[in-house]
Every structure is written in C-alpha cells, then in structure tokens.
Amino acid sequence: MDTTPTTHPPAPTERPRYRPVEIAPETWVIQDTAGEDQPGPAVHMNSMLIRGAQPVVVDTGVPDNADRYFEDLFGLVDPADVRWVFVSHDDIDHYGNVGELMRLCPDATLVTSWFLCERLGSELDVAPTRWRWLDDGETLDVGDRTLSAIRPPLYDSPTTRGLFDPVTGVYWGSDCYACPVTTGTEFVDDLDPDEWAGGTGVFARWNSPWVDLVDRDRYAAECRRVEELPLRAIANTHGPTIGASDLARAHEIIRSAPDLVAPPQPGQADLDAMLAALRPGAA
Numbered sequence: 001m002d003t004t005p006t007t008h009p010p011a012p013t014e015r016p017r018y019r020p021v022e023i024a025p026e027t028w029v030i031q032d033t034a035g036e037d038q039p040g041p042a043v044h045m046n047s048m049l050i051r052g053a054q055p056v057v058v059d060t061g062v063p064d065n066a067d068r069y070f071e072d073l074f075g076l077v078d079p080a081d082v083r084w085v086f087v088s089h090d091d092i093d094h095y096g097n098v099g100e101l102m103r104l105c106p107d108a109t110l111v112t113s114w115f116l117c118e119r120l121g122s123e124l125d126v127a128p129t130r131w132r133w134l135d136d137g138e139t140l141d142v143g144d145r146t147l148s149a150i151r152p153p154l155y156d157s158p159t160t161r162g163l164f165d166p167v168t169g170v171y172w173g174s175d176c177y178a179c180p181v182t183t184g185t186e187f188v189d190d191l192d193p194d195e196w197a198g199g200t201g202v203f204a205r206w207n208s209p210w211v212d213l214v215d216r217d218r219y220a221a222e223c224r225r226v227e228e229l230p231l232r233a234i235a236n237t238h239g240p241t242i243g244a245s246d247l248a249r250a251h252e253i254i255r256s257a258p259d260l261v262a263p264p265q266p267g268q269a270d271l272d273a274m275l276a277a278l279r280p281g282a283a
C-alpha cells in the first residue's frame with residue numbers, strides 16, 4: 001500500500017457503477033446510488049424498463065447520472081422503440097431526465113396526470129400533445145399487457161402512483177418499500193434481515209412523516225391494495241428489489257409504519273461537524 005503523504009486534496013470519488021438487473025422476464029431495474037461517497041447510508045436512485053411489445057420506461061433517473069442512465073437504458077431498448085414513459089411523481093429523482101428522454105424517443109408518450117403536470121408547470125419540458133393522463137386506479141393498455149396505476153400506501157407527493165404489471169407480477173412502488181444501503185444492492189435478501197426491516201422503517205417514517213396520523217384501519221386497507229395483487233416482486237426507486245420470498249415481510253414492515261419510531265434526523269451539530277471535516281484547521 002502506498003503511504004506517501006499527499007499535498008493534494010483527495011480526488012472526487014467516482015460514482016459507483018451498477019449495471020441493470022433483470023428482475024423478471026423482460027423487466028430491468030436500472031440501478032444507481034447516491035451518497036456512497038458520504039458518511040452514513042446511501043440510497044438507490046433506480047428506475048425500471050418493461051420491454052414488452054410496447055416498451056415502457058418507469059421513472060427517468062436523476063440528472064447527475066444522465067449519461068449512465070441513457071447508456072444503460074438504450075443498451076436494453078432502442079430509443080425509437082420506446083412507446084411509454086411513466087413518471088411516478090413530481091420529484092426530481094423520478095422525472096429527472098424526462099425532457100431529454102422524450103426528445104430521444106420520438107414515439108414515446110408521457111404517462112402522467114393532471115396534478116403532476118400542474119405541479120411541475122414549466123419544469124416539465126414535454127409538449128402537452130405527448131401527455132397521457134393516468135390517475136390512481138386507472139389502467140393503461142400497452143399492447144401485450146394492461147398496466148394498473150396503484151398508489152403505494154406511503155408517498156411524499158400527492159401525485160404518486162405505483163405501477164403493476166400483471167404479466168410479470170412486478171409492482172413499482174416509487175418511494176415506498178425503500179431501504180438505505182451501504183453499497184449498491186440488487187435484492188433485499190442480500191441485506192441482513194434486521195437491517196433491511198430497520199432501514200425500511202426509517203425510510204418510511206422520514207419520507208411519509210404523516211403516517212402516524214392515519215386511522216389504522218383505513219391505512220391497513222390502503223396497504224391491502226398492494227398486498228392483494230398477484231405479486232412476484234416489488235421494485236422501487238430507493239432500495240433493492242423485494243423478491244417473492246420477502247414480500248410477506250415487506251408488507252408487515254410497511255403495515256407497521258404508523259407505530260414505528262424513527263430516530264432523529266441529522267441536525268445543525270451534524271452539519272457543523274461535516275463542514276469542519278471539509279475544512280480541517282478552520283475555527
């Protein structure tokens with residue numbers, strides 16, 4: 001090991017590279033993570049592709065990973081073949097590259113909703129003539145399958161819809177079912193079960209802090225909308241995919257969210273410590 005002292009600050013860490021993973025036939029999670037170069041846990045920034053008769057892009061990655069996102073996506077599908085682009089909600093980590101994606105995919109229609117378009121306003125760089133509004137509870141015929149928009153039980157935007165594919169049994173949970181990781185992880189069964197349960201609970205409480213206000217019976221009914229689907233896997237933006245053998249446990253964790261206690265989030269003292277570490281010697 002080279003222990004020569006350096007007079008230069010360390011080079012910026014290269015963002016780790018994770019390749020797409022096929023989680024079901026013709027269905028890929030396009031992987032990315034954020035925060036692996038920072039202290040504390042990282043989160044995935046995933047999106048998905050359903051390469052059916054009419055290929056469907058599900059969420060569109062983050063802008064600071066655009067080059068790799070397009071490389072991964074177009075390594076799996078020709079831009080000319082993409083027919084649908086489903087955006088789960090109006091957060092930048094879900095619609096990040098949508099303008100460029102729609103420019104590159106001339107035959108694609110953006111599957112959005114009235115409220116999503118309202119909330120994004122001029123941020124949504126896609127002509128209304130290319131929109132298709134699909135709200136919670138509605139379906140979309142994509143040629144060889146009919147996808148259902150189903151809101152996950154936990155969310156951080158009122159525009160959120162998940163997406164269920166009855167051909168593969170894959171449900172896209174958007175921000176729900178997420179779990180922080182220390183490094184890119186394809187499936188939750190690669191995690192320690194207790195760490196998975198704890199991380200999912202913390203993510204759930206931090207991302208949906210309203211959940212302890214809900215009527216427990218109404219919330220359980222909302223959870224059942226997903227639980228009672230003929231699921232084989234749940235993929236999501238911010239965590240590893242949940243395979244068939246872990247679905248029951250995932251449902252339990254999400255169902256218990258109203259009664260979980262989340263640790264406090266980092267505060268000013270943590271920010272001070274972080275800034276001091278960046279500027280050694282500063283008062």
Ligand SMILES: [Fe+2]
Pocket residue numbers: 089091156157175
């Ligand atoms: Fe979100």
Ligand SMILES: [Fe+2]
Pocket residue numbers: 091093094174175237238
């Ligand atoms: Fe998100």
